Amino acid sequence: MPRWKKNKSVRAQQKEQARLREELELEARKEFQHIDELASLVIARDRGSEPFHRLFPYRQGFSPELVRVFLNQAQPASGTILDPFSGGGTTAIECAREGAPALGFDVVPALLFIASSLFEDEIPALPDDLADTSFRNLCLRLKHPAHVAMALCCAARTVTGEGREKQADSSPLEMLRAQMAMLFEDRSRERLRGGFFVQADARELPLADGCVGGILTSPPYIAKYDYEVVTKKISALYADLGGGRSGFQIAGGKRLKAPPPRRKCHEAAEEAIAELAGKSGAKGSGMIRAYFLDVERMIAECARVLADEAPMWMVIAGADVCGVYIPSDLIAKDIAITRGLHLEALCHVRHLRHSGKILGSIENAAPRESLICLRK
Numbered sequence: 001m002p003r004w005k006k007n008k009s010v011r012a013q014q015k016e017q018a019r020l021r022e023e024l025e026l027e028a029r030k031e032f033q034h035i036d037e038l039a040s041l042v043i044a045r046d047r048g049s050e051p052f053h054r055l056f057p058y059r060q061g062f063s064p065e066l067v068r069v070f071l072n073q074a075q076p077a078s079g080t081i082l083d084p085f086s087g088g089g090t091t092a093i094e095c096a097r098e099g100a101p102a103l104g105f106d107v108v109p110a111l112l113f114i115a116s117s118l119f120e121d122e123i124p125a126l127p128d129d130l131a132d133t134s135f136r137n138l139c140l141r142l143k144h145p146a147h148v149a150m151a152l153c154c155a156a157r158t159v160t161g162e163g164r165e166k167q168a169d170s171s172p173l174e175m176l177r178a179q180m181a182m183l184f185e186d187r188s189r190e191r192l193r194g195g196f197f198v199q200a201d202a203r204e205l206p207l208a209d210g211c212v213g214g215i216l217t218s219p220p221y222i223a224k225y226d227y228e229v230v231t232k233k234i235s236a237l238y239a240d241l242g243g244g245r246s247g248f249q250i251a252g253g254k255r256l257k258a259p260p261p262r263r264k265c266h267e268a269a270e271e272a273i274a275e276l277a278g279k280s281g282a283k284g285s286g287m288i289r290a291y292f293l294d295v296e297r298m299i300a301e302c303a304r305v306l307a308d309e310a311p312m313w314m315v316i317a318g319a320d321v322c323g324v325y326i327p328s329d330l331i332a333k334d335i336a337i338t339r340g341l342h343l344e345a346l347c348h349v350r351h352l353r354h355s356g357k358i359l360g361s362i363e364n365a366a367p368r369e370s371l372i373c374l375r376k
C-alpha cells in the first residue's frame with residue numbers, strides 16, 4: 001500500500017477512535033463559559049491567609065471564596081450544604097463562617113478529625129511542660145483533641161503536596177506553639193458552629209432522599225497517586241493514637257495495574273479505554289473504568305439526596321493517561337444529566353497542561369479543570 005494511503009487510513013482510524021470524545025468536546029464548546037476569576041477560586045491560593053483555612057495546609061483544597069460565591073449565587077435550598085469529598089473541610093468551615101449548616105464526608109478519618117476540631121466549644125491552652133520531641137511523641141502526650149489536631153496540621157506542613165518529607169524551619173513544639181497562637185487568634189474573632197464531619201463513602205451516602213439544600217464538591221481526579229498518599233503522614237499518626245483507618249479511595253495509583261471491572265462505564269470513557277488498550281504496554285484501563293463507575297455511583301447518590309431545585313456545583317478535571325485524553329469533566333456532566341440534574345453552567349477554569357493532543361478534528365485537546373453548575 002502506498003505510504004500516503006496508509007497514513008490516510010491511520011488518520012481515519014485515529015479519528016474513529018476518538019469520535020465520542022470529539023463529539024463531547026465539540027458540543028461543550030458551545031456551552032463553555034470562560035470566567036477568568038474562577039481559576040483563582042479553584043486553586044486554593046488564598047487559603048494561607050483565610051481564618052481557620054490557614055491552619056491546615058491541604059493543597060488539594062479549593063478556595064473558601066468559591067464557597068462564598070456558591071452560597072451567594074447558586075441559591076441553595078434551605079437545609080444543610082453537603083460536601084461528600086470534604087478533604088480539608090473548606091466547604092463546611094466556610095459555610096459555618098457564613099452561618100449555613102454544613103456536612104462533610106470523607107474516607108480519611110484524620111482529615112475529618114482536624115476539620116471537626118475547629119468547631120470545639122472550649123479549647124484550653126497547651127500544657128507548659130511539653131518536651132520538644134517528635135510529632136508522634138507530642139501527639140501521644142497531648143490530651144485535648146484540638147491540641148492533637150493542631151499537631152497533625154504541623155506534621156502536614158512537613159510533607160510536600162505529593163506526600164514527600166520536607167525540611168521544617170522549626171522544631172515540632174515550636175511549630176505547635178505557633179499553630180495554637182494562630183488558632184486562638186482566629187477563634188478570638190469568630191467561632192465556628194453548625195459543621196459536622198462524618199466518615200462515609202460518597203458512593204453510598206448515609207442520608208435520606210431529598211434532605212440536602214446544596215452540594216459543593218470536588219471529587220478526586222484521575223491521578224497517578226492516591227489522596228491517601230498525600231495524607232499518609234497524618235493518617236499514620238492518627239492511626240497510632242487509635243483513630244480509624246481510611247476507607248475506600250476513588251481513583252488513584254493503586255488501581256493502575258488492576259484488571260478492569262466487568263461492567264462497562266460511560267461510552268466516551270470506554271472509547272478512551274479501548275484506545276489505551278491498543279497502546280502496547282499501556283496500563284490504567286482498569287483504573288479508568290473503575291473511576292467512572294465510582295463517579296456514576298457518587299453522582300447518582302448526590303442526585304438522590306439533593307432537595308428539589310437545589311444546586312450542585314462540582315469542580316473536576318480531565319486527564320491524560322499514557323497519552324490518551326480523557327475529558328472527565330464532560331463525562332461527569334453527561335452522567336449528571338442522565339441522572340436528572342439540569343446543567344446551569346459549564347465553566348472552563350483552566351488548562352492543567354497546554355500542549356494538547358489531536359482528538360479527531362480538534363488540534364489541541366488538553367486536560368482541563370472545570371466547574372459544573374447543576375440543579376435538581
Ligand SMILES: C[S@@+](CC[C@H](N)C(=O)[O-])C[C@H]1O[C@@H](n2cnc3c(N)ncnc32)[C@H](O)[C@@H]1O
Nearest residue numbers: 061062085087088090106107201202227249250
Ligand atoms: C479533591 S479532594 C477534596 C478537597 C476539598 N474540596 C477541600 O477543599 O479540601 C478529594 C477528597 O475526596 C476524598 N475521597 C476519596 N474517595 C472518597 C470516597 N469514596 N468517599 C468520600 N471521600 C473520598 C479524598 O480523601 C480527598 O480528601
